[in-house]
Amino acid sequence: MGNALLEIEGLKTQFHLFAGTVKALDGIDLTLKEREILGLVGESGGGKSVAAYSILRLIDPPGEIASGRVLFEGADLLEKSEAEMRRIRGKDISMIFQDPLTALNPLHTIHDQIDEMLRLHTSLGARERLEKILSLLREVGISNPEDRLRAYPHQFSGGMLQRVVIAIALAARPKLIIADEPTTALDVTVQAQILRLMEGVVKNHGAALILITHDLAVVSGLTERVAVMYCGRIVEEGPTDLVIHSPLHPYTKGLLNSIPRMGKKSGRLPQISGMVPNLLELPDGCAFAARCPDASEKCLRAAPPMRPAGPGRKTACHLHAGGEAER
C-alpha cells in the first residue's frame, strides 16, 4: 500500500474539569496509509471520538491537546494556524457524524449545503457545481436527485440524510474521511446499506477512512485494520481478521465474547466484570487490570507499552511482553 497519510505520535488530550483532569487521550500512536480503511473501536470513555476531534483540532476549552504530533502528509496539524486548519477541514479531511439530523442545517436545502462545501473548497463555476452535486447525490444512491435538490433535511428519512451527509463529506474530494459512529442512529437494514455505500464510495474516491464505532461487528465487515481503545489508550492494533479471530489483549477478548451472537444460544453471556474505571482516577498500572481475568501483580504496578506482537500486530499487555503472541 501507499505512503503514510496520517501519523499520530504520542497524542495526549486532556479536559480540565471541576473534579480534576480527564486524560481522554493518554498518548496514542497510530499510522494510516493512503486509501486505508481503519476501524477505531472502543466503548464510551475509550477516547475514540476525542481522537477524531483532536485530529481535526476541534477540541474546545476546558479541553486541550496537551502534547504529541499529528502528521498529515508529513506536516504537523498541531502547528498549523487556525486559518490553515479551516482550509484543511472539509477539503483534505472531512467528517461524518453520528446523527445526520443535527449535522445538517435545518434551514438550508440539500443543494445549498453541498454547494457551500464546493464553493469553499473548489474553484468550480456555478454550472459545474450543479453537475457535481447531482453526480454526488447519484453516487450516494439518491434516485432522481434533480427532484430532491430543493428539499430540506426534515423531508428526508434518517438513512437518506446520512447519504446526503456522505455526499457532503465527499464533495471536496478529501484524502481522509473520519466517520464517527455513522450508522449508530440508523435501523439495522438501513445501517447495512449505508456501510456498503461508504465502503464503495471511499474506494472510488481513493480516500482513506477512519471508522469510529463501538460495534466490533461493524468493523469486521468493512475495515482492513482495527485499533481497539480503552481508557484513552490503544490497547491492540492489527489486521481486522486477526484481531477478531485471535484477539491478543484481554479487553479485546472480553469485548468479543460479550457480544451476543446470532449463531448460538448460550445460557449466560460471558461478561467483563466490573466497569470502566473513572477517567479521573486512572490507576498507575494497566487501566484494564482491575477487570482483567489474567492480571498479575505486574499489571497493577506498571502500564504496559505497545509492543509488536506478530506480523502487523501490536498490543499493550504484559502477557505479550515476549514480542509474539503466546497461547
Add this chain to the structure above:
Amino acid sequence: MTTDRLNLLEVKDLVQYFELPLSWVDKCLGKERRLVHAVNGVSFEIEPGEVFSLVGESGCGKSTIARTVVRLLAPRSGEIVFEGKEIGRLNDRELRPVRREIQMVFQNPYASLDPRQRVGEILMEPLLFHGIAESKEEAVERVSRLMDIIGLHRDQADRYPHQFSGGQRQRVGIARALATNPKLIVADEPVSALDVSIQAQILNLMMDLRREFHLSYLFISHNLAVVRHVTDRVGIMYLGFIVEQARCDDIFERPLHPYTQALLDAAPSVDKSRIQAPLSGDVPSPMILPPGCVFASRCPRREKLCDEERPTLKKTGLRQVACHFAEC
C-alpha cells in the same frame, strides 16, 4: 400452548394510532386530521415465567405496544387481558393494584431516574406508596435488599443518579421495577443505550432475576442477537403488524417471512466477513398504509398479489406468519 395453563398476559387485536396535532389555522382551512398508525391489530400471549420479545426497526410500533401494555397509554381498540382480567379500559384508580404486578424497565438510564432523588428515595417510593413496607425502617431494609439483588453497594443508596455510570443506573431502574414484586416486567430496549460489555452484565442480571423471582418479560429490542440470548418466543414487527411469530430457535434457524430473513442477513456480525444489505430503501411512513402487504415495497419476493391483498396471519402450532408465499 397448553390450554390448562392460564396465560399471564393476552393481547388481542390491539390497535393504537396517534393524531398529529393540527394548528388551528389548518383546522379552519378544513384540513383532514392525520393519523399515525402505530399498531394495527396485534395479538400475542405471554405465559407465566415466559420471555416474549418483540423485534423490529424504528417506527414498527414495538415501543407503543410496550407503553400500552403497562397502560401509560390506553388502547384505541382491542383487549389487554392480564391474569384473566381486562385492563385496557381501567382508569387510573382501578389500575393501581395492577401497576404493582406490571412494571417497566426503560431504554435510557440517563432519563429514567429522577435527577433530584437519591437512589434510596427512588426505590422507596413504590414500596411506601403501595404499602409494601409498613414503616420507614422496613422500607430502608427492603431498599438495602434490593441493592444487594442488583449488585450495588448498600451505601450507594445515598447517592444521586448522576453519580452512577449508565450500567449502574440501569441496575437501579431494574431494582425500581422489582420493588413491587411484579409478575411481568416490560423491558423497552433495556440495553441498547449501554456499552457492549455492560449489556452482557445487564442481560445476565435480568435472566438471573427471572429465575429467582419467576418473572415474565415482554422484551422489546431492535437487536436480534440480543433477543436470541434471553427469549423463549419472538414476534417480528413491521409497520405496526406482527409479520412472524415463533419460538426463538425457529426464527433463527428457519425464518419464514422475507423480512425476518432480511433482518437476520443485515445484522452485522463478527462471524460474517462482509456486510450484506438485503433490503433497499427505508421503512415507509406509518401515516399511509398500503392496501396490500405492508412489506411489499421493500420485499425481494414481491408479486402482484402482494400489492392487492394484505396477507392474513397463518397459524400452525406455535408458528405464525403473514406472507402470501410462506408456509409454516
Add this chain to the structure above:
Amino acid sequence: MKALNEFLRSEFFFHFRREKIAVAGSVIVVFFILTALFGPLLVPQNPYNLQSLELKNAYKPPAWLEGGEAAFLLGSDEQGRDMLSGIVYGTRISLFLGVGVMAASCLVGTLVGLYAGYAGGRADTLLMRIVDVQLSFPAMLVALFIMSAFGRGLEKLFIALTLVGWVQYARTVRGAVLAERGKEYIDASRLIGLSPFLVVTRHVLPNVTTSLIVIATIHVGNVILTEATLSYLGVGVPVTEPSLGLLVKNGYDVLFSGIWWISVLPGCFIMILVFGINLLGDFLRDELNPKLK
C-alpha cells in the same frame, strides 16, 4: 455548617469562583441586601419622619463639594432630607418590593404553569391564551393603567406588579413541564400509580426549579426598574415614602440648575443594583441551563 461546607466544595461554587463577573454581581447584590437590612440603623436620619427635617438644610451639596457638610454625606434635597438616608430607605423599599413581587409572581405563575403544562387540553389552551394576551401589552403600560386607576400606594404597586409579573413564570414553567413530562422518569412515577398531583409535586416541580431561579433573579431587577419608572411618573409609591425612583423624580426640577445630586445619586444606585442583579442572573442562566453546557 455541613451544608455550607458542601456548597463551598460543590461544582457550582467552583464555576462561580472562576467567573469574576458573577462574583462582582453577587458582591453588589449582597451589599445592597445588607444596606436594605441594616442601613437604617446606621444612617443619621429617618427620612419618613417629617419632624426631623429642617428646611434650612435644603439643597446641601455632597460632602466632598464646596459648601458640603459631613452630616450630609451625599447632600440633601429641597426639604433638607439627607440624601444618604433617603437612598438607604429607598433601596429598602425598592429591594423589598422587588423580592416580594418576585415571590408572589413566582408562586402564582408556577401554579398556573404546572397545571397548564401537566393537565394540557382546554385548561392549557385557555390559560396560555390569557398569558399571550397579557404579553401582547407592554408590562409597563398595564402597570401604569392599574396604578392610575387605583392610585398610589405600596400595596397597590405590589398587586399591580404581580399582575404583570406572573405571566412569564407561567410560560417558563409550562415549557419546562412539557419538556420534563416526556422523560422516562415521569413515566416511571406514573407506573408506580402516583396521582397526577403527586407526580407534579414530587417529580416535576423539583426539576423545573432551576429554570425558575434564573428568571426570578432577572425579574427582581425588572421589578425594581418598573417600580422606579412608575414612581418617577408619579403613580408609584406615596411621596411620604420615597423609593429610589421617586428620589430621582424629586430632583428632576432642579437637575439643570446645578443641583444634580438629588437625581443623579439615586439613579446611580438603581443602575448599580440592577446591573449587579443582571450579572448574577446571566451567570445563573449559563450555569443552570443544561443546554448551554
